[in-house]
Structures are given as structure tokens and as C-alpha cells.
Amino acid sequence: MKDFEFYNPVKIFFGKDQVPRITELIPSGSKIMLIYGGGSIFKNGVYDRIKVALKEFDLTEFGGIEANPTYETSMKAVQIIKQKNINYLVAAGGGSVIDATKFIAAAALYKDGDPWKILSESAEVTDAIPFGCILTLPATGTEMNKNSVISKISTTEKMAFSVTPVFPKFSILLPDAAGTLPKKQVANGIVDAFVHVTEQYLTYPVNAPIQDRFAEAIMITLIEEAPKVYANPANYEAMSNLMWSATMALNGIISCGVPGDWSVHSIGHELTAFHGIDHARTLAIVLPGLWKTLKEEKKGKLLQYGERVWGINSGTEEERVNAAIDMTEKFFQSLGIGTRLSDYGVKKDTIDRIIKRFEERKWLSMGDRDLTTLELTRKALEIQL
Amino acid sequence: MKDFEFYNPVKIFFGKDQVPRITELIPSGSKIMLIYGGGSIFKNGVYDRIKVALKEFDLTEFGGIEANPTYETSMKAVQIIKQKNINYLVAAGGGSVIDATKFIAAAALYKDGDPWKILSESAEVTDAIPFGCILTLPATGTEMNKNSVISKISTTEKMAFSVTPVFPKFSILLPDAAGTLPKKQVANGIVDAFVHVTEQYLTYPVNAPIQDRFAEAIMITLIEEAPKVYANPANYEAMSNLMWSATMALNGIISCGVPGDWSVHSIGHELTAFHGIDHARTLAIVLPGLWKTLKEEKKGKLLQYGERVWGINSGTEEERVNAAIDMTEKFFQSLGIGTRLSDYGVKKDTIDRIIKRFEERKWLSMGDRDLTTLELTRKALEIQL
Numbered sequence: 001m002k003d004f005e006f007y008n009p010v011k012i013f014f015g016k017d018q019v020p021r022i023t024e025l026i027p028s029g030s031k032i033m034l035i036y037g038g039g040s041i042f043k044n045g046v047y048d049r050i051k052v053a054l055k056e057f058d059l060t061e062f063g064g065i066e067a068n069p070t071y072e073t074s075m076k077a078v079q080i081i082k083q084k085n086i087n088y089l090v091a092a093g094g095g096s097v098i099d100a101t102k103f104i105a106a107a108a109l110y111k112d113g114d115p116w117k118i119l120s121e122s123a124e125v126t127d128a129i130p131f132g133c134i135l136t137l138p139a140t141g142t143e144m145n146k147n148s149v150i151s152k153i154s155t156t157e158k159m160a161f162s163v164t165p166v167f168p169k170f171s172i173l174l175p176d177a178a179g180t181l182p183k184k185q186v187a188n189g190i191v192d193a194f195v196h197v198t199e200q201y202l203t204y205p206v207n208a209p210i211q212d213r214f215a216e217a218i219m220i221t222l223i224e225e226a227p228k229v230y231a232n233p234a235n236y237e238a239m240s241n242l243m244w245s246a247t248m249a250l251n252g253i254i255s256c257g258v259p260g261d262w263s264v265h266s267i268g269h270e271l272t273a274f275h276g277i278d279h280a281r282t283l284a285i286v287l288p289g290l291w292k293t294l295k296e297e298k299k300g301k302l303l304q305y306g307e308r309v310w311g312i313n314s315g316t317e318e319e320r321v322n323a324a325i326d327m328t329e330k331f332f333q334s335l336g337i338g339t340r341l342s343d344y345g346v347k348k349d350t351i352d353r354i355i356k357r358f359e360e361r362k363w364l365s366m367g368d369r370d371l372t373t374l375e376l377t378r379k380a381l382e383i384q385l
Numbered sequence: 386m387k388d389f390e391f392y393n394p395v396k397i398f399f400g401k402d403q404v405p406r407i408t409e410l411i412p413s414g415s416k417i418m419l420i421y422g423g424g425s426i427f428k429n430g431v432y433d434r435i436k437v438a439l440k441e442f443d444l445t446e447f448g449g450i451e452a453n454p455t456y457e458t459s460m461k462a463v464q465i466i467k468q469k470n471i472n473y474l475v476a477a478g479g480g481s482v483i484d485a486t487k488f489i490a491a492a493a494l495y496k497d498g499d500p501w502k503i504l505s506e507s508a509e510v511t512d513a514i515p516f517g518c519i520l521t522l523p524a525t526g527t528e529m530n531k532n533s534v535i536s537k538i539s540t541t542e543k544m545a546f547s548v549t550p551v552f553p554k555f556s557i558l559l560p561d562a563a564g565t566l567p568k569k570q571v572a573n574g575i576v577d578a579f580v581h582v583t584e585q586y587l588t589y590p591v592n593a594p595i596q597d598r599f600a601e602a603i604m605i606t607l608i609e610e611a612p613k614v615y616a617n618p619a620n621y622e623a624m625s626n627l628m629w630s631a632t633m634a635l636n637g638i639i640s641c642g643v644p645g646d647w648s649v650h651s652i653g654h655e656l657t658a659f660h661g662i663d664h665a666r667t668l669a670i671v672l673p674g675l676w677k678t679l680k681e682e683k684k685g686k687l688l689q690y691g692e693r694v695w696g697i698n699s700g701t702e703e704e705r706v707n708a709a710i711d712m713t714e715k716f717f718q719s720l721g722i723g724t725r726l727s728d729y730g731v732k733k734d735t736i737d738r739i740i741k742r743f744e745e746r747k748w749l750s751m752g753d754r755d756l757t758t759l760e761l762t763r764k765a766l767e768i769q770l
Contacts, residue, residue, distance in 0.1 A: 001625055003400025008393070014642065091565055147632025207622050209609065210629055213602030216716060221594045237592050244595055244642070253638065257629070 001208035001255030009251050010144045011057040011170040013379055014244065018051040018172045021377050022090065023056070025132055030088035031058045033081060033103050037065045037093045044180040052094055060084055067092070068272055068279070069100035071152040078115070081108045081129070089131035091168075094185075095192075099213065102148035102166040106127040118151055119159040128165035136177040138200045138377060139189030139242035139280070141196055141250025143171035151273065175243050186233050186242075187335035188280035190226050193246035194219060194331075195264055195283040195344065198305075202291070203368040205261040207299045215254045218245050218260030224310070230301035230335055242323055251269050261368030264290055267377055270354045277344050284332040284339045289380035291325045341385050351381045359367045386593035386642030394528045396555040396702055399629065403557045404434040405766045407475065408441070410517055410555045415473035416443045420486050422478045429519055429565040435477055445469055450478070453657055453664070454485035456537040458464035459492065463500070466493045466514070474516035476553075479570075480577075481527030483684055487533035487551040490514040499512045502533055504544040511672050513550035521562035523628035524574030524665070526581055526635025537657065543658040545650075561666070562627050571618050571627075572720035573665035573701035575611050578670040579604060579716075582660035583690075588644040588753040590685045600639045601693045607696070608716060615720055631674060646753030649665050649675055652762055655739045662729050669717040674765035675757065676710045682756050723758050726770050737764045 001035065013021050026032065032054060041047040051059075062077045080086070096350035101193070106129035107115035117123035129366035132234045135143045146167045151158040178186075222245050226378035228238035250256070268282030268289075277285075285351065291298065299321060306324030329339045338344065355374050358364070373378075398406050411417065417439060420475040426432040436444075447462045465471070466489070476486035490513035492554045494501035502508040520528045548732065563571075607630050613623035633639070642691065652675075653667030662670075674681065677713040684706060691697035692711030714724045723729060740759050743749070750758045757765075 001622075001629070003403065004397075006397040006400070007395075010392075012389075012391040012641075014386075014390070018388070100511075187689055207626070209606045210602060210633060213606065214599055217595060217598030217602055219597065224594065237386075240642075241592070241594055244386070248595060256397075257625075 001206055001210065002259070004257040005254050006252055007146065007164075008167070008169050010251075012209070012247070013143060013170065013326060014079055014174045016174070016176050018174065019046070019120040019134065020053050021172060022050070022132060022134070022170075026057065026088055026090075027057070031060075031084065031086045032088045032090055033060045033062055033077065033086045034064060034079065034090045034092060035097055035104065036061075036063045036091075037067075037100050037314065038095045039063065040135065040180075041092050044177045045176050046092055046134060046174065050090070050134060054090070054267055058088060065097045065100045067152045068158065069096045069103070071103070071150055072101050074104050074150065075115070077104045078107045083228070087129060089129055091131060092136070094135070094137030095142045098135070098142045098168070099140070099148040099150065101131050101133070102142070102146075103126075103150050103161075105131050106163065106166055116152065118163075118211065119161050122161065125161070125163040125165050130169050133168045133171040135173045135191060135243075137170055137181060137185060138178055138239070138246040139192040141193065141247055142143060143173065144247050144251040146190045147250070149269070155256075156187055156273045158273040167336040173243055175236055176241040178239050178243060179236060180207050181233050183230060183233065184336070187276050187337055188244065189246060190222055190230070190335060191280040191284050191332055191337055193242070194222050195280070196249040197254065198287065199264060200255040200258065200260050201263050202298060202305060203261050204298065205304070206258055207259045211254055211256060211258045212304070216305075218249050218254070220310045221245050226331070226335060231257045239369055250305055251285075258327055261372070263367035263377075266363070266366055267354065267381070270357060271346065271350070274350055274353060275344060275346055281344070283335050284337045285341060285344075286380065288329045289384040291328075292383050293376055293380045294371055295321050297369070339384065341381065348382070348385065351378055354381070386596065387592055387644070389642040391637055393552070394527065395636075397529060397554050397632070398557045399625075401559070401561050403559065404431070404519065405438050406557060407435070407438045407519070407555075408518060411440070411442065411473055411475075416445075416469065416471045417473045417475055418445045418447055418462065418471045418565060419475045419477060420450060420462065420482055420489065421446075421448045421476075422452075422482045424448065426477050426521065427557070429521060429562045431477055431519060432745045432761070433558065435475070435519065437477075439475070445471060450482045450485040452481050452640050453536045453543065453661070454481045455514050456488070456535055457539070459485050459535065460500070461491045462489045463492045464525075472514060474514055475519065476516060477519040477521070479522030480522070480527045483520070483527045483553070484525070484533040484535065486516050486518070487513075487527070487531075488535050488546075491548065491551055497668050499536065504546050504550075507546065510546075510548040510550050515554050518556040520554045520556055520558045520564060520628075522574060523563055523624070523631040524571060524577040526578065526632055528553060528558065529632050529636040532635070541658045543654040558628055558632065559623040560621055563624050565626060566618050566620060568615060568618065571615055572722055573663050574631060574719055574723055575607055575615070575720060576665040576678070577667050578627075579607050580665070580672055581634040583640065583641040583672065584641060584647050584649060585645050587683055587686050587690060588646050589683065591643055593643045596639055596641060596643045598690070599633075601690075603634050603639070604694045606630050611716070631737065636693070642755055646757070648752035648757040648762075649728065651748070651751055652739065652766070655742060656731065656735070659735055659738060660729060660731055662731075665721055666729070669722045670726060670729075670769050671765065672713045673710055673724055674769040677715075677757055678761055678765045678766050680706050682754070724769065726766065733767070733770065736763055741768070
């Protein structure tokens with residue numbers, strides 16, 4: 001394996017009855033902003049549970065965080081925080097709410113002009129308002145990392161940042177609340193978590209057997225639990241296993257000492273930015289396309305993945321690689337998720353726009369060994385038309 | 386899975402050239418005590434690397450921590466720390482040095498009488514001197530947890546404590562330094578890490594597939610890497626994989642939401658306390674004995690372990706269980722580690738002494754579902770005579 005650093009100080013509380021813990025986790029006397037999204041926390045009862053737990057605190061509410069959380073909405077929260085001297089945030093909902101809260105936490109203390117620079121220029125973030133999360137949707141893993149993805153409506157951009165001050169102080173994971181999710185969101189969460197794993201695994205072998213097997217463990221578990229939890233999100237045991245898989249997929253453990261390749265995400269973000277396609281669905285389109293165009297370069301890991309995750313033991317190397325990619329695409333489709341651009345009405349002109357934007361950003365190549373060139377990106381998307 | 390909490394704030398730096406990092410990790414102006422053991426850090430060059438990295442600091446050295454670190458030696462360090470107002474500790478060496486440093490860090494700030502009470506009475510520890518670790522021996526996992534085991538010479542006791550203030554601030558893991566270890570210590574480390582995994586895995590199924598597969602991933606990796614690193618500790622890649630396996634085996638990840646059974650350790654500690662047998666070797670004796678006496682109660686997990694870790698797919702359930710235990714015992718033996726009490730000259734009277742001591746401590750049963758009664762402990766040890 002390669003040399004590495006690892007640090008993850010997020011306190012995790014997992015299970016049914018963990019909401020009351022926030023009372024002891026937040027310093028007494030804190031002025032809190034409770035941040036949420038479109039209101040699912042009212043339907044699943046989490047809002048009421050939080051209100052009871054936080055009844056001793058000065059509480060301001062801020063709802064309306066979008067599925068792809070925006071700079072514009074986040075900045076409205078920042079304004080209120082400054083007006084009211086709020087000094088602790090609680091994010092309640094899914095990954096979007098937590099990502100927005102991370103940006104809000106950093107932007108509220110940012111002193112060097114427009115906080116969008118945190119994303120567009122990777123401007124340094126030295127401090128952030130402390131916050132905790134109450135997670136009701138397994139998917140992004142943001143509840144246990146320092147990453148966030150924010151969209152800017154005015155420029156149709158979607159960008160990521162990752163800084164130590166936005167590690168959550170704690171995250172409470174509620175599989176019971178996730179049991180009330182619509183199937184579509186459950187399916188998205190499964191695919192999102194699955195592709196987080198492949199981005200840290202499907203590169204080239206570096207003799208890191210622990211990391212490989214952990215990654216395979218998460219993928220096998222997702223494949224096993226997916227039909228159960230998709231059929232019935234209220235299956236508490238299956239939802240628990242999905243939820244912990246999604247957290248483990250992106251808390252830094254499986255990326256220790258191994259190369260990564262986040263090309264699928266980088267390309268997928270543009271499909272969301274231009275067409276508003278759900279994040280997970282963009283990944284389900286781009287991943288098979290990239291693998292099909294990089295069969296030779298990623299052969300070692302594709303064969304290992306096929307064998308250990310899908311049990312593909314027979315056939316020529318080419319047949320096994322093809323089978324591994326095919327089974328992955330069929331897995332996504334089994335969750336009602338289209339893997340072709342045409343499934344979403346996207347045509348060739350979008351590919352041109354994406355390539356043009358990467359050129360403008362001077363992203364001429366990216367990913368594992370810089371294999372994802374503009375030419376390759378074009379091919380990978382055309383193959384999925 | 387069961388509800389759980391997880392928290393682990395230790396910063397990990399893994400690889401060859403990480404020692405100079407300590408300069409930036411320790412607050413400038415700190416008065417440091419460098420704690421080490423029998424002097425291996427002089428032979429493997431780590432002492433010189435540390436001295437260079439810490440040249441700007443006020444540094445006091447304290448060597449001589451024993452393989453089973455003692456209360457008596459630790460208290461000498463505490464005295465010097467108080468005299469010199471030392472406010473940062475650096476542990477350099479293996480698990481024993483780090484365990485001693487944890488006790489020293491807590492004892493130096495303990496205000497309620499004799500610090501032995503931290504072990505004997507589980508007395509509360511509210512504060513500890515901050516410390517970092519430089520690990521040269523993969524084995525105990527103490528570099529990334531809050532646990533410590535200390536022996537008291539005057540009473541031939543060996544006891545454990547686990548408290549949040551003794552999480553290391555950072556741990557630097559040096560596979561290259563570990564490459565100079567004697568084979569015997571490498572073998573001990575492999576068995577120690579392996580049994581840490583079984584203590585968190587070999588209980589009963591609770592539908593926790595991620596945790597099970599992570600545990601299996603560590604055991605399979607240890608089994609694969611063991612012959613390579615035992616044959617040649619300087620095999621850097623194999624040693625790296627062993628080192629990271631040992632850390633992952635006891636940093637809390639694999640115990641999330643699953644039952645544990647630390648009976649092997651509890652019984653093994655007494656063999657060390659009475660006869661000075663290396664910790665890992667006591668585990669290699671007790672583990673097969675306990676499994677042989679609990680075949681029926683642990684059948685579910687023994688079958689899963691046999692199949693997934695050792696590839697045992699055929700035979701009756703009883704045959705498969707027996708094969709799994711047998712292969713485990715042979716694995717320990719392949720590393721030159723005896724698994725019978727007679728290998729260490731220990732006779733039946735020691736079993737009587739251990740049972741008597743457990744009775745005195747009112748440890749009438751322990752472990753997974755309280756299965757390890759005094760009667761069962763006796764049987765498990767007699768089977769390994």
C-alpha cells in the first residue's frame with residue numbers, strides 16, 4: 001500500500017433511540033439553528049423528536065434545503081446566523097441537508113470575501129460553526145466525513161470542497177426514520193454508496209488486501225441488502241445494514257493507502273448541473289461508460305471485482321471483465337435506475353457542453369493515472385447514449 | 386445489528402518517512418517525556434530519527450518499560466513528570482510502551498489517591514497528559530484505541546482499563562522499523578491481532594454483515610501475510626499489511642453493533658500474571674480450548690468462520706467446526722507458537738489457581754452470553770494441558 005494519513009473524529013450514534021443524546025452532545029446555552037430540507041422530518045416524526053430533545057435551547061429553524069443544495073439558499077441561512085449570533089447547527093435529514101450545513105458552517109465564519117471561493121478557488125477554511133447531524137437517509141456518507149458538494153444556480157455549477165473544520169461533531173443515524181423513505185430515494189442511496197466504494201477501489205492493484213476486502217465487503221453487503229430494503233424500506237435490519245454500509249463507504253477507512261479515481265463523480269456532477277438528474281442516477285450512467293472505455297487499463301481490478309463481488313470465475317479475461325461491468329449495470333437497473341443518457345432524455349449536445357466546460361476549467365485529464373482525458377470522457381458518455 | 390456508538394479521534398500517519406511529522410503534531414514549547422522499552426529503538430534507528438525531529442523541544446527520556454508493562458515502573462515515570470512539569474508524552478516502541486504511556490498519562494493527573502484504582506476499581510479518569518505514539522511493532526492495536534493493560538508485580542495481577550482521555554493524539558506507524566523485529570515478536574503480533582478479531586467476531590450471528598466481513602477480511606489477510614512476514618520481517622509490503630491489520634483489528638470499527646467475548650484475554654492474562662508467558666502465546670493456548678468447549682453455543686459463527694476464512698465447505702457441521710478449530714490451532718503452531726499448556730511447562734495446579742482467583746474476584750461467568758463459567762474455564766484449560 002501507499003503511505004497515508006487518516007483522521008476522523010466524528011462521534012457516531014447508531015440506532016432507534018439515539019435522538020435524545022443531542023441534549024448532552026451540544027454545549028448548554030448554545031444558540032442553535034436547526035437546518036432541514038423539504039419537510040420529510042415532519043412526516044417521519046424526527047422533527048418532533050428533535051424539538052423535545054432541544055427544548056432547553058434557543059432554537060431557530062431553517063428549512064428548504066434543496067436535493068442539490070445551493071449556494072443561494074445556504075447564504076440566506078448564513079445571513080440569519082450572523083444576525084442572531086447562532087453558534088451551533090443541527091442538520092436533520094439526508095446528505096443534501098448535511099452538505100449545505102457544512103457550507104453554511106464554513107461560510108458563516110469566512111472572512112475573505114465571497115464564500116463561494118471555498119468551492120471555486122479551494123480557499124482555505126480555518127474555522128466553522130460546530131454542528132451535529134441527524135441522518136434519516138443512507139447514501140452520501142457525508143455524516144462521517146469532511147466533504148460537501150454545493151450547486152450554484154446562477155452559473156449552473158456543482159462543486160465540492162473538503163476541509164477539516166467541517167467534520168460533524170456528532171452524527172446520529174436513524175434507520176427507523178429511513179424506513180419511511182420513498183423507494184426512489186432508497187435506490188439512489190444504494191447506488192450512491194456503491195459508487196463511492198468503486199471510486200476508491202476500481203483503480204489498479206497496490207497490494208492493499210485489507211482495504212480491498214473492506215471495499216468488497218461493503219459492495220457485497222449492498223448487493224445483498226438492496227433487494228430487501230428496496231422492496232420494503234421499513235425492513236429495519238436491512239435498512240440498518242444499508243445505512244452503515246453507506247457511512248463506511250466514505251469515511252476514509254477504505255481509501256487509506258490506495259489510489260482513488262473520482263472521475264465518475266466529476267462527470268456525473270455536470271449531468272446534474274445541466275439537467276438536474278439525481279446525483280446517484282448520473283453515477284449509474286457514467287460508471288459503466290467509463291469502465292467500458294478503460295477495460296484494459298483497469299483490468300486487474302475489474303477481474304478481482306468480478307470474482308470476489310459477483311462470483312465470476314469462468315471465461316476469458318475479456319468475458320469476465322464484460323460480465324463484471326454488465327452485472328453492475330443490471331444491478332443499478334434492478335433498482336429502477338436507468339443507466340443510459342436516453343433514459344433521461346439527454347442527447348449528444350450535452351456531451352459537447354460537458355467537454356467544453358472541462359476545457360474551460362483546464363480539467364484536461366483526471367482520475368486514476370490521469371486516464372480520464374477529454375477524449376475518453378466523450379467516448380464514455382457516447383457509449384451510454 | 387445492535388445499536389452502537391463509535392468514536393475514534395486518533396490521527397494516523399502510516400509509512401516510511403513519517404517521523405518528522407511529530408515536529409508539527411506536538412504544540413511548540415511542550416516539555417516532552419520520550420518513553421521507550423528495552424532499547425530496540427536504538428537498534429532500529431528510530432531513536433535517532435525522533436531525536437532529530439524533537440531537537441527544538443525540552444526532552445526527558447524514560448526507558449525500561451517491560452514487555453508486560455508494570456505499575457511499579459510506570460509510577461517512577463509519573464514521579465519524574467511531576468517533578469519536571471512535563472506536559473506531553475511520546476511513546477516509541479510496541480504496544481507495551483504505549484500501554485504504559487496511557488497509564489502514566491492518566492496517573493500523572495489522577496488526584497484521588499493511588500492510580501492503581503484506575504485498574505482495580507475502574508476509577509473515573511477525567512484527564513490525561515496528551516501523548517503521541519511511534520509504533521515499531523504491529524500487534525496490540527493500542528496505537529488507535531483507548532485501552533491499556535498493566536501488570537502489578539507486588540500482587541501478580543494484570544488488569545485492563547479503557548477511558549477516552551487516553552486516546553493517543555496521533556500515532557505514527559513505521560513498517561520499516563518493524564522490519565527489524567525478531568521473528569518471535571512478529572509471530573506474537575500476528576496471533577495477538579488475530580485473536581483481537583475473534584474476540585469481536587466469534588460469538589453469535591446478529592445480522593451485521595459489514596462487521597462480519599470486515600473481521601473476516603482482517604483474518605484472511607493475517608493468514609495470507611503471516612508466512613511472508615514471518616519468513617522475512619523486512620518484507621516491507623507484507624509488514625505494512627500486517628501492521629494495518631493489527632491496527633484495524635482493535636480500533637473499534639469491527640465491534641460496532643456486534644456482541645463481543647473477551648474471555649480468551651481474561652483467562653490469558655492470568656497465565657501471563659502467574660508464569661510470564663508472552664501475551665499472544667496465552668491467547669493461542671486459551672482460544673482453541675474455549676472454542677472446543679463451546680462448539681455448540683458458537684456453532685453458527687464457527688461454521689461461518691470456517692467457510693469464509695478457511696474455505697471449509699464440506700463435511701457434517703461437527704466436522705466443519707472441528708476443522709475450523711484445528712486449522713486455527715495449526716495456524717498458530719505454524720508461527721512457532723505452542724498452543725498447549727505443556728509447551729510452557731504449565732501444569733494443572735495453575736488451572737486451580739486461576740479458578741480460585743476468578744472466584745475471589747467474583748468473576749463467576751463472563752463473555753458472550755455469560756457462557757464462560759468457572760466450570761467451563763476449567764474444562765477449556767484442561768483440554769489444552
